[in-house]
Amino acid sequence: MIDIVLLTLLLAVAIAIIRMKDLFAVVMLSGIYGLLSASFFVAMDAVDVAFTExxxxxxxxxxxxxxxxxxxxxxxxxxxHKPFPALLLVVITGCLLIYGTLDMPYFGSADAPVHSHVAPRYINDSMQEIGIPNIVTSILASYRAFDTFGELVVIFTAGIGVLALLSSVRRPDNGDKIVCINYSMHEQHLVVRIVTKMLLPFILLFALYVQFHGDFGPGGGFQAGVIFAAAIILYAMLFGLSTARIVINQPFIQLISATGVLLYGCVGLVSLLNGGNFFDYNFLSNDAITGQHLGIFLIEWAVGCTVASVIIIIFFNFADYRERQQSNENEHNQESP
Amino acid sequence: MLIGLFNNWIVVMLMMIGLYIVIAHGNLIKKIVGLTLFQTSVFIFYISMAKVVGGTAPILADDIIQYSNPLPHALILTAIVVAIATTALALSLVIRIKAAYGSIEEEEIQRQDNQIQADKKERKQA
Amino acid sequence: MIAHLPVLQVIVPLMAAPICLILKRAQLAWLFSLLVSSLTLLISILLLQQVMTSGVVSYELGGWQAPWGIEYRIDKLNAFLLLIISAISTIVLFAAQTSIEKEIDKNKHTLFYVLYLLSLTGMLGIVATGDAFNVFVFLEIASLSTYALIAMGEDRRALWASYQYLVMGTIGATFILIGVGLMYQMTGTLNMQDLSQRLPEVAQTRTVFTAFAFVIVGVCLKLALFPLHHWLPNAYAYAPSIVTAFFAATATKVAMYLLIRLTFSVFGLSFSFTTIPLQTLFMALGLFGIFVASTSAIYQNNIKHLFAYSSIAQIGYMIVGFSISTVTGLTATLLHVFNHALMKCAIFLALAAVVYRLGDVQLNNFHGLGRQMPLTMAAIVVGGLSLIGMPLTVGFVSKWYLLTALLEQGWWPVAVLILFAAILAVIYVWRIIEVAYFKEPLVNQAAVKEAPMLFLVPIWALTIANIYFGIDTRLSVQVAQAAAQSLFGVTP
Incomplete structure (x- = not known):
């Protein structure tokens, strides 16, 4: 029952997004949409997905x-522009999909083809073959490790793409000015800053917990990377970009993101050199299960590194660009009167 | 049939709302929100298909007999990451478009591009 | 190592991308990318040899058996495509350094090579894999890097073109994701081989019909099949020239491959062409695409726009061949995939050289260019003649096979239309020739010189290949025919 309630709420939020003109509200609503769908995923037993969403x-x-x-x-x-052709197109596509649903297996039925072919092996044999309780992690990191590798490369590509679009050579001369602006701005958030400083070690610790706990419960490299990056972003937002930049500098972060992808690939290459197929973790160690554990441990680390560093790259470049624009505007304003 | 497919129908409606926003709205950020909506709804469709009534989260434990299907979960984890990567790249394009055109409305951008072409033609005729 | 060739094909450029980022220096990154790309070319040649002699090569990633793990499955069709992609990539890279020097900001050169390698990886990955979901993942690698590469163009319209492509591309990819989901729901598997065995059982269901519709529409968005082509002209025109040369020769070919793979191997010939009126639909769309795009090409003043529209028309030819759904028709399509890659890559590289010297490719700038840049212009002319379908060029070979296939089926009205369409190509190619050879050079361009060697070598390598494969058709026809036959299950 709860799934129907959640779906109805999702529908309400989606309709509200169409009608809203204020982009701030639209973005907040899309955040709510994400949160609601995460709740729906929990109701559907997809805890890992819910965490990520x-x-x-x-x-x-x-x-x-x-x-x-x-x-x-x-x-x-x-x-x-063109609301009616769009509506027509969407209605046709929607009708086609509804038509397609008519022959689908019913919701939740245990005898649907998805539950009887391929999937049973994961559920029944993954304990012997991989040796970790979280089946989703088994599939993600071993059975379909190559998909996850692709996923990591996608996020790496996005990071490089953002760099290619937004990065520029920094002009060091007006660094001081930005610091001044930041100081005046951030003086106001004293309470938040102190609380953040106290929380930060715990957030980082939680990221590490999620990183290592992925074998047993929901979690893993991707979620850990996001949490780690969130901690850094929180720090940057409250203490100013230039302060955060002292802690984490760009070339270093880029290096980490590249290292993550390389580490993941090298796990595959090592198993290849040891006589197995690419990503065959059984060949990483003398004992197959130990090999699987080692492989999964390493690739989760690789994912964590790249995801955290790419998200930091993306955020820093967005914020940097904004700062540059503002300082250009300030210069412009000073000159014009 | 109504109960068995009801979920899917709502999901189809969600997808189509997302698609409608992408096509019908001219604001570039709103388009991206529409894309996110569209993609997230597809994820909901995949995850609903994995559910088994009476099943539980696919984390192996001793006293559980029925698990939901873990494969779509793994697929969608990948797809979520792909979606955020696309969103990030799209947003950085929007930032650059705003800097280059001074607007993030599709009509305004098209107008400026057409303006340039019209100017060129005039110059040629002159 | 020979056993691992399928995975190395994709992994080599993939691993090279982060290494390129670490190398930092642009010069080094260029040499390294060139080396890596040549290595992928070598691998693809070895793979093609292996496939031609000993049949399908299957590689189980992670050592997991096929429907449970991801499988790489190389047959004649994708070995052929892998060869085309890695060869074009290597040739284009020769000219890359000189070309981006003028068009891309200096501190972004390394990022350019990283993105270039990533898009190469993405395309190779789509072609090599035998897993439907894996296609989606590598499709996104290819797409994201493409969007970023296009946005690196100098003109601000590159940003807008890239954004439009991103929106269309993401809708396309999500459609494919929906289609794959529906297929999975009805069969419980993602492996293409397994799908092709399990789909016939449920072929009559409405869900499978919808799945088919969604994947085909999604792929056609990526293919820029008329009327879904609107993103293509601006993306080609405003991307950095070298990027256009790479994508014009490869990106749509990958989508064409996916279309063939899905209709022939996954859904099966009888489902794709009997259950659904795909034949008539695609035939009509292909012909409309040829005529509408060729006519638009005539009216373009930006030469990159002109050839971009011509590319859409050429996709029309491939689709017509495909929709005949006979061995000869498919052979014509595959030959045209190869031949079109040769001619369009040469033309766009030559245009890159023109941009390098003149900074722009408006038709006005071509005044008297035939005398100032004779070798570059000659390459454009050969490419243009090939587009028209003149004998002694590759264009003739694929047209010949297409017409044979049409006449085999007795569809002579279509054959007449195809011949008539060549006249449109004559008109748009002639416009360039006229300006370049029969007009005096503009005063302010008096000092324009021939393009540098790093341009001329790859351009003429392609042009010579264009003529060579137009005369000695044994190699290309043999491979294309064998690939087509294997898709129809005919043993030669």
Whole structure:
């Protein structure tokens, strides 16, 4: 029953998103949409997915959109172009999908093809073959390790893409000025800053817990990476970019992101050199199960490194660009009167 | 049939709302929100298909007989990451478009591009 | 090592991308990318040899058996595509350093090579894999790097083109994801081989019909099949020239491959062409695409736009061959995939050289260029003649096979239309030739010189290949025919 309630709420939020003109509200609603769908995933037993969706849909993507809105303005133009052809197209596509649902196995039925072919092996044999309780991690990190490798490369590509679009050579001369602006701005959030300073070690600790706990419960490299990056971003938001930049500098972060991808690939290469197929962890050690454990441990680390560093790269470049724009505007304002 | 497929129908509606926003709205950020909505709804579809009534989360424990299907979960974990990667890249494009055109409304950008072409033609005729 | 060739094909450029980022220095990154790309070319040649002599090569990633793990499955069709992609990539990279020097900000050169290698990885991954979901993942690697590469163009319209492509591309990829999900729901598997065995049982269901519709529409968005082509012209025109040369020759070919793989191998010939009126639909779309795009090409003043529209028209030819659904028709399509890659890559590389010297490719700038850049212009002319389908060029070979296939089926009205369409190509190619050879050079361009060697070598390597494969068709036809036959289950 709870799933129907959640779906109805999702529908309400989606309709509200169409109608809203204020982009700030739209972005917040899309965050809520992410959170609601994460709750739905929990109701559907997909705890790992829920964890990720909560961190990404409700967290990182909302945050990034908010940063962008501060640069682009928050109101949407009232005129919609081509609403009727769009409606027609969407209705046709929707009808086709509804038509397609008519022959689907019913919701939750245990005898659907998805539950009787391929999947049973994961459920029945993964304990003997891989030796960890979380089946999703087994599939993700071993049975379909290559998909996860691809996923890591996608996120790496996004990081490089953002760098290619937004990065520029920094002008060191107005660094001081930015620091001054930051100081005046951040003086106000004294309480939040102190609380954050106290919380930060715990957030980082939690990230490590999630990193290592992925074998037994929901969690793993990706979620840990997001949490780690969130901690750094929180620090940067409250103490200013330039302070955060002292702690974490760009070339270093880029190096980490590349190392993550390389580490993941090297796990595959080592198993290949040891006489197995690419990503065959059984060949990493004399004992197959130990090999699987070692392989999964290493690739989870690789994922954590790349994800954390890419999210930091993306956020820093967004914020950097904004800072540069603002300082350009300030210079412009000083010159014009 | 109504109960068995009801979930799927709502999910289809969610997908189509997302798609509608992408096509019908001119604001570039709203389009990205629409894309996110569309993709997230597809994830919901995958995850609903994995559910087994009476099953539980696919983490092996001794006293449990029925688990939900773990494979779609693994697929969607990958897909979520792909989605956020796309969103991040799209947003950085929006930032650059705003800096280059001074606007993030599709119509305004199209107008400026057409303006340039019209200017060129005039110059040629002159 | 020979046994691991399928995975090395994709892993080598993949691992090279982060190494490139670490190398930092652009010069080094270029040499390294060139080396890596040549290595992938070598691997693809070895793979093709292996497949031609001993049949399908299957590789189980992670050592997990096929439907449970991910399988790489190389047959004649994808070995052929792998060869085309890695060869084009290597040739284009020769000219890359000189070309981006003028078009891309200096401190972004390393990032350019990283993205280039990533998009190469993505395309190779899509082609090599035998797993439907893995296709989606590598499709996104290829797409994301493509969006970023296009946005690196100098003109601000590159940003807008990239954004539009991103939106269309993501919708396409999500459609494919929905289609794969529906297929999975009805069969319980993601492996293509397994799917092709299990789909016939449920072929009559409405769900499978919907799944088919969604994957095909998604792939056609990526293919830029008329009328879903609107993202393509601007993306090609405003991307850095070298990027256009790479993508014009490879990206749509990968989508074409996916279309063939899905309809022939996964859903099966009888489902794709009997249950659904795909034949008529694609035939019509292909012909419309040829005529509408060729006519648009005539009216373009930006030469990159002109050839971008011509690319859409050429996709139309491939689709017509595909929709005939006979061995000869498919052979024509595969030959055209190869031949079109040769001619378009040469043309766009030559345009990159023109941009390098003149900074722009408006038709006005071509005044008298035939005398100032004779070798570059000659390559464009050969490419143009090939687009028209002149004998002694590759264009003729694929047209010949296409017409044979049409006449085999007795569809002579279509054959007449195809011949008539060549006239449109004559018109748009002639516009360039006229300006370049029969007009005096503009005063402010008096000092323009021939393109540097690093451009001329790859351009002429392609042009010579264009003529060579137009005369000695044994190699290309043999491979294309064998691939087509294997898809129809005919043993030669």
């Amino acid at each position: 909560a961190a990404v849909g409700a967290g990182i993507s909302t945050l990034l959109m908010l940063v962008v809105i501060t640069m682009t303005g928050r109101s949407e133009n009232t005129t919609r």
